[in-house]
Amino acid sequence: MNMLVRQEPTIGEINARLLTARAKIGTGRFMLGYGVSETVSCYITYWWKPDQYAWEDCRAIGEGSVEDCLHAAEAFAADLSAQNAAAVPAIAAE
16 A cells, blocks of 8 residues: 655754854844644744834734645745845946
């Protein structure tokens, strides 16, 4: 009998993917919540401080399987990185 067993990412793989996503943004942190009952469930949030004197703020960015949350973090980082790049004014060549 050939059964396909879905493997969850290892802690090392999760850390590497979240650190890579965070590096694209350059600030803030991801928090991954993980629960196990009959099934594995997961949620991921992004925490940041708008400025040095502000309270930390949070945004929920994904839920589902661990892989769903990692994909959500990577997509969120790519979108935020693109928004940040678009907000930086281009320096005109002289």
